[in-house]
Each structure stands twice: as structure tokens, then as C-alpha cells.
Amino acid sequence: MSAEITPERIEKVYQRLDREAKEAAYNLNPDKSFTLGLVEGLLVNEGRYGYWACPCRLADGVREKDLDIICPCDYRDPDLDEYGACFCALYVSDDVRDGKQELTPVPERRPPGGPTAQAEEPEHDEELVGFTRSGMPVWRCKVCGYLCARPQPPLKCPICKVDKDRFERFA
Template identity: 55%
Template sequence: MSDTQNLFAKLDSDARKNGYFLNPDSAFTMELVEGLLANEKRFGHQACPCRLADGNRQEDLDIICPCDYRDADLDDFGACYCALYVSKDIAEGKAKAEPLPDRRPMKRDERQQFREKKAGTGASGLSHPVWRCRVCGYLAARDEPPGVCPICKATKDRFDRFM
């Protein structure tokens, strides 16, 4: 299999396991997967193919696919910004993915705020902090997030403090 087919198969399998759906328009989806691979090749990380990435991982952290804005866009529009991830209705052909406005804040500190708002304000009385994998939602109660998500293999920097 080609790199594109391999990555597509992995994304598709991860999506199904975690309750997400890839765009059923396979030509469209394959082109997005090629975009992710192109970004991995030139930046070392899979930045969103539909946004202008900086190339620096720290700058791009919020738009490494799946981006911080995926779930909110799925809730509001039935698709992520690229329409790589879509709602069940779109996956089943009952609705069509349309272009949507980019909710990524222009300012860096607002991107941080978006992430922190998602992460919650923290609960007291817990023996350990709880970390949430932004890619698949896996929760880990420990002092530090795991180096690699045991569920989806996302790296440590994709975790946020959840509680």
C-alpha cells in the first residue's frame, strides 16, 4: 500500500474506534490525506492541510490534525474545517459537507484560551490531575500525561489538563 493508503486506513480505523467518521467522498478524503503527508514531510507534523501552517510545531500545535476545533465544528456544522471528519448524517450520505468559517482565533493567546476553556477549570480533592488526549478523548489520572496515548498513539503534547 502507498503511504497515502496507509495513513487513510489508520485514520479511518481510529475514527471508527473513537466514534468519528471520515468524509465518505473518498477522492476528497484521499486528497486531504495527501495534504497531511505533505505537511508531515515539510514540517515534521501533520498540520491542517486547509490552514496556513507556520511550520514550527509549537505554533501549529492547535492545528495539528485532528485540530483543537474539530469537535466544536462537528457539533455546529457537521464537519471539521477541512471536512475530513464529518457527522454521521454526512457519512451516511444524508447531508452534504459545505465550506465553513474558520473558528481558529487569529491571536495566539486566544488559541490558548480556547484550549483552556475546553479543558475546564480543574476540580479539587483529586489525588491526581486528569489529562485528556485531544485526539481521541482518552483520560489518564496521573501526575503527567503519558508520553504516548495508549489508545491512539498521539504524543504527549496533544494532552490537556482536564481536571
């Protein structure tokens, strides 16, 4: 049974997201009522699926299949670069925040059905040297590109706060 979605809860999550976004040099959409609506959608999906599937995308309901669209999604940063906003426009660029760039609809970048529906990508294991000179593997956050050298990826990305399963082996 998930917690009830009240305006107070939405506001609290909004405040946390806003703080975390600023700390990592991202911006939430400054149109607060719009952004609160997205936060509400995220909380609805948390109740439905157990994770923050993007409110503007159709989730499968299986976490492994939806990993790339768990907010912040794998497509946020490329969309911020190209369009000044992520697909749902929860996150926007500095120019959009400051009104220097108009917010336009962002086309869907996600491959149809998500990456797991595509032909299995060949593993690059053979290209990896295996370990760095220190003997540590390097892990890359697929959302923000954060790299760290440690035996396992961190439980949460210290930059964008996504969970451990959003990391890939980089070296």
C-alpha cells in the same frame, strides 16, 4: 529527508486513519478521492514541518504555535457538532456520511494567528485544588476531551491518538 509520497503510502495511511476513526466512533469523509487528497496534504506537511499540520490551514512551522491545528485539530469536535464536518472535511458526522446532511463550507473557528497569538490567558493554577483525592493529577485531551488520572499525560491519546503535548491539566 522525508519518505516519498506515493499512492501506496497515501492509501496505507488512509487505511490506518479509517480504522482508527471507526474504532473511536468518528468517520472519515466517505468521498474517498477527496479524502486521499487530504491525506496527501497531511503527508506533504509532515515532510515540510515534521508534523501533520492541517492541509487547509497556513501553518507557522513552529510546532508550539501550530499545536491546535495538528490533525486531528482542537476544532474538529466542535465543528463536527455544529457543521457535521471538520474545517477541511477529513472527518464528518454520521449524518453527512449517510447523506442525510449536506456538506457545507465550515467557517474558520481558529482565532486569527492561533491561540498563541492571542493575549496570554491567565493560568488557572490558583483555581486548581492541585490533586484529586487519590493524589493523581487529571489530564484532559484538548481534541476529544478524554480524561485520565495519572502522574503524566499518556504519550498518545488512546481515543484520538494525538500526542502528549495536546493534553492540558484538568484537575
